[in-house]
Amino acid sequence: MTLTQDALVERLSAIVGADKVRIDADSLETFGKDWTKVFEPRPSAIVFPKTTEQVQQIVLLANECGLALVPSGGRTGLSAGAVAANGEVVVSFDYMNQISDFNALDRTVRCGAGVVTEQLQMYAEEQGLFYPVDFASAGSSQIGGNISTNAGGIKVIRYGMTRDWVAGLTVVTGKGDILRLNKDLLKNNTGYDLRQLFIGGEGTLGFVTEATMRLERPPKNLTVLVLGVPEFDAIMSVMHKFQSGLDLTAFEFFSDKALAKVLARGEVPAPFETPSEYYALLEFEAETEGHLDTAMALFEACMEEGWVLDGVISQSETQAANLWRLREDISETISHWxxxxxxxxxxxxxxxxxxxxxxxxxxxxxxxxxxxxxxxxxxxxxxxxxxxxxxxxxxxxxxxxxxxxxxxxxxxxxxxxxxxxxHGVGMTKKPYLSYSRSEAELAYMRAVKLAFDPNNVMNPGKVLDV
Amino acid sequence: MTLTQDALVERLSAIVGADKVRIDADSLETFGKDWTKVFEPRPSAIVFPKTTEQVQQIVLLANECGLALVPSGGRTGLSAGAVAANGEVVVSFDYMNQISDFNALDRTVRCGAGVVTEQLQMYAEEQGLFYPVDFASAGSSQIGGNISTNAGGIKVIRYGMTRDWVAGLTVVTGKGDILRLNKDLLKNNTGYDLRQLFIGGEGTLGFVTEATMRLERPPKNLTVLVLGVPEFDAIMSVMHKFQSGLDLTAFEFFSDKALAKVLARGEVPAPFETPSEYYALLEFEAETEGHLDTAMALFEACMEEGWVLDGVISQSETQAANLWRLREDISETISHWxxxxxxxxxxxxxxxxxxxxxxxxxxxxxxxxxxxxxxxxxxxxxxxxxxxxxxxxxxxxxxxxxxxxxxxxxxxxxxxxxxxxxHGVGMTKKPYLSYSRSEAELAYMRAVKLAFDPNNVMNPGKVLDV
Known part of the structure; x- marks a missing residue:
């Protein structure tokens, strides 16, 4: 059974209300794509549910009428995981953006799938806590998308991926079941942890509608070192050396070519004058003077070994932020090319x-x-x-x-x-998946997909073909 | 097709060698049970593979001949997950106990499923590193079993469960496929993370044969506080207070009745004279004097609030170990009753x-x-x-x-x-699973089970019935 556009709008409107269904050209264009620009967006409608139960009704309709659904968060993905290029109905979580049920003792908070990453980070800060998953698109990416793509970013070395911060998950599966997974527990060994399949599942097994996220104590006096390194191998020696003495919260690198492009914009100063082929950016909590002394001693040891040519350490939050920009501005700067x-x-x-x-x-x-x-x-x-x-x-x-x-x-x-x-698989990495996953693994992945979404209505054509 | 015992021994011997198959009464009794004593052990044979490929051959034989297989690690489980009560073939990993491929930069090491937890802890220590998952049965439990049950223990508040330390996993599925999952990577968003299903899967989807485990820097100057707390609610206030100022590595509690039983054995002294209804045991890294000062200030604040009646702080490793015994000896002490x-x-x-x-x-x-x-x-x-x-x-x-x-x-x-x-589900918690997992979840769990083990040869009757 296929629906005409009028019938589709009517059926969707019956679920979410007429004002929460859009078929204007602008909306189809905007909500049909992510940050990749490889595929032309061509959705048939955009629907904006406000509750998990409305999402369930949409999924049941998709099963009944053979619709294909594409989940839409902040659409900052880089693998076309949220692109609707084949007449799909886009399910936007923009209206499911409530933060609730903060608990200071549990250090958890409930988020609708449409909560923006930065919104959660700021909320945590207001409670004297910290949401540590951070990356360039935090200002528009949404928690549901972060979970579905297991977003990483710049603090993984210390805090892990999004996977590590999901205490509980509400999903609507491809069969239209609402599952409340893990009940926000820290310890729960009651059989297969299905939550883990939806994290990084890119919406192909079901859609995340709500999540309970863990928060952490805020880091103390984050301090940034940028080091000039003459040879790539030495970067690894520097990392090993620093990890032996400090708990790093970040260890990033960039090449002199990357730095040159950022500096050419004239917005941030060079870290130091000595040119180097490579640069390492380290961050750690300087909780005490002792930590700063340790950092200086490690820096000097690296200089003596010839692994490092020059370096700078932040003396204030502003300096730390400017040093971070040397690394974080790269992506936007080179987008010109x-x-x-x-x-x-x-x-x-x-x-x-x-x-x-x-x-x-x-x-x-x-x-x-x-x-x-x-x-x-x-x-x-x-x-x-x-x-x-x-x-x-x-x-x-x-x-x-x-x-x-x-x-x-x-x-x-x-x-x-x-x-x-x-970045996930989406459509752009799908043809290359077998370079990382064996044929046997892919076969089990297809079997798992069929178990949760037998009619292939959930983000079809993403991750794998069934 | 069912095999006579002679034929079974012959087929198994052809895979692992005659000296690696046992059917004597002692072995059947020993390898057929775990620490639960609810079910009578009644396996048909015990087989000791030495390689992943031999495990694969055993699984293929099981599929061919309708055998049921039970994995056997250190058999310290408390839910009868490794009990063979119905004529199963027990697959012991005792001979797959090699530790190899240590990498200092990656902080990883490869372990056969039969590596004993304490063996890994000691190996890590020799490398100047730390394997943080720890519990009372570490002296005999095995890594494969830890992974299959997602073992927790006394350091979860800081270091998480076994799940958090598995970089890569080699498994043999119920269909007899060998999967090498995640390739030891820190970041790998290439579709469903199947590794997570085998962690805590209790051997029902496949058997873990090998794992790459992550190691951590050793903790610094671990210091233990035992506090007497008059009311249970106050324990939570104490926890919240201490977490606001210190990163705890443990937060345990026990009742005065539990303490009395341990003290009655006369092996460890009372922590202090003031009686309390409840006790909290906290542990943290006293990296600097500042941390000790913070701990004392927090303790005094808790005393002022009336949440704590008395307390003691360890001044040496021996004192810390003795304070830990107040908590860790409980289980063995009460086993008498x-x-x-x-x-x-x-x-x-x-x-x-x-x-x-x-x-x-x-x-x-x-x-x-x-x-x-x-x-x-x-x-x-x-x-x-x-x-x-x-x-x-x-x-x-x-x-x-x-x-x-x-x-x-x-x-x-x-x-x-x-x-x-x-503790996992095994057989003893199976009847109660629906108190924690919904009917819909259980149906998806059964579907996942069928995808990996369609003939139900892997630890059948454990976790769920199919």
Missing amino acids: TPYKNDLSVVVSKVPAFLKEIEDVVVREYPDFEIIWFGHIGDGNLHLNILKPDALAKEEFFARCGKVSKWVFEITEKYDGSVSAE | TPYKNDLSVVVSKVPAFLKEIEDVVVREYPDFEIIWFGHIGDGNLHLNILKPDALAKEEFFARCGKVSKWVFEITEKYDGSVSAE
């Missing part, structure tokens, strides 16, 4: 050899391509960015990047790495 | 009301029963122990405890709690 992006990971100890092998291949095959590396190196997570030469047409550039992808993913497979460390 | 045990959890803030409601019911209905409470209260995890009155026959006691169970689990359900916080 239509970068070809990959989000790769290997175990930390393999990072230097892995990075070198990829760079060698790209440089050999495409000497005119500029490569910008940065990433969460403390987690083994590298963002590979290849910039489009100005002279090259966009189509030609993307065609040649297709060949780069194949090389990059073959090397990733050889190093037992991940073709998507934190 | 054939305790009826339950392992419950609710969210931390609900603990006082939950505990009171259970106690009220039991005291009202069975005034002759002595109740011993202790547990990991920082995680909302309470161990309820009811001691058998000397005059009561064992059968009569257990029959009356059956009624207690029903009340306890009804209250647990009312408080949105777990009927098994850390």
Whole structure:
């Protein structure tokens, strides 16, 4: 059974009210896409439920009428996981944005799927607590999307991924069941932890409608070090050295090329004058003078070893924020060059050899391509960015990047790495999933998908084909 | 097809060698049971594979011949998850106990499923690192069993459960596939994280044969406080107060009745003279004098509020160990009274009301029963122990405890709690699973089970019936 657009709007309106269904061109365009610009958005309608029960009714309608549903959060995804390119109904969580039931003793708070990450961070701060998952798109990404993509970011080395902060989860499965998973418990060994399947499931098993998130005590006197490092291998030595003496809250890296692009905008000053090929950014809690002394001693030891050429330590929150901008402004700065992006990971100890092998291949095959590396190196997570030469047409550039992808993913497979460390699979990484997951694993993933969504109504065509 | 015992031994011997199959009465008795003593062990054979491939062959044989397999680690389980009471073949991991591939930068190490928890703890210590999951049975429990039951213990408040320390997992599924899950990566968002299903899966989807475990920096100058608390509600206030100023590595509690039993053995001294109805045991890293000063200030604030009557702080590792014994010796001490045990959890803030409601019911209905409470209260995890009155026959006691169970689990359900916080489901909690998981959840759990183990050869009859 297929519905005409009029009938579709009527059925959806009966569930959420006529003012919560949109089919105007602007809405279809806006809510049909995420930050990837690979696929043309083409949804058939946008629906804005306000309750879990309304989501359930929409899913039941989808099963009845063979609709395909795409979940829509802040649409900041980078793998086209929330793109509606095939006439799907987009389910936006914008109206499910309530924060409630804060409990100071449990350090938990309940969030509608549509709560914006920054909204939760600010709420936590008002309670004297801290929500530690943070990344560039925190101002518009939503908790439901964070959970569905198991969002990572810049504090993973200390605080883990979104997975680690989900105490409880309300989902509507593809069969239309409402599950309240884990009941917000810290310990609950009562069989399979189904919550874990929906975290990172990209909406293909069901939609997250509500979550209880854990909060943490705020960090104390966060202090940032930026170090100039002459060789890539030395970055790993620096990391090992600092981890032996301090609990790091971040360990990031970027190349001199990345830094040059950021500095050229003239918004933040250079960290120091000595040029270096690579830079490491470390953050730690300087709870006492002793921690600062330890940091200085470690810095000096690294200088003596020749691993570090120069460095700077933040003396205030403003300085710390400016040092962070050297790293955090990269992504936006290079967006001007239509970068070809990959989000790769290997175990930390393999990072230097892995990075070198990829760079060698790209440089050999495409000497005119500029490569910008940065990433969460403390987690083994590298963002590979290849910039489009100005002279090259966009189509030609993307065609040649297709060949780069194949090389990059073959090397990733050889190093037992991940073709998507934190961005998820969506549509853009789906063709490459077998570089990271075995055929047997993919078969079990399909079986799991069928168990929760037998009619393939939940975000079909994302992650895997069934 | 069913095999005679001779044929069974022959087929198993062809896989692992004749010296790795046992059918003598002693072995059947020993390897057929865990620490629960509810079911009579009755396995048909014990097989000792040495490799993942041998486990695979055993699983394929089980599928071919309709065998039922029970995994056997240290057999320290408390829910009969590793009991073979129905002619099953027991697969012991005793010979898969190698530790290898330690990497200092990644802070990971590979363990065969049969590595004993304490063996891993000691190995980590030799490398200057720390494996933080710890509990009373660490001397004989095995890593494969820890993973399959998502073991918790005394450090969960700081370090989480076993789940949080599994970087990668090799499993043999019920269909006989070998899966190498997550490749030891810190970040890997490539679809459903199947690893999470096997953690806490109690061997019902497949058997864990190997795991890469994460290690942590060792804690610094662990310091223990034992506090006497007059009222249960005050324990929560004490916890909240201390968490506002220190990062706790443990927060345990026990009742005066529990303490009296331990002290009566004469092996450890009383913590202080002032009697209290309840006791809290806190542990934290006293990295600097400042942390000790903070602890003293918090203690004094709690005294002023009347939440604490007296207290003691450890001045040495020996004193810390002795204070820990007040809590850790409880379980063994009360085993003399054939305790009826339950392992419950609710969210931390609900603990006082939950505990009171259970106690009220039991005291009202069975005034002759002595109740011993202790547990990991920082995680909302309470161990309820009811001691058998000397005059009561064992059968009569257990029959009356059956009624207690029903009340306890009804209250647990009312408080949105777990009927098994850390001990797992196995056979003893299976009848009560629906107090913690909805019918819809159980249906999805069965569907997941069928996807991985369609012939129900992996630990059948445990967790759920299919």
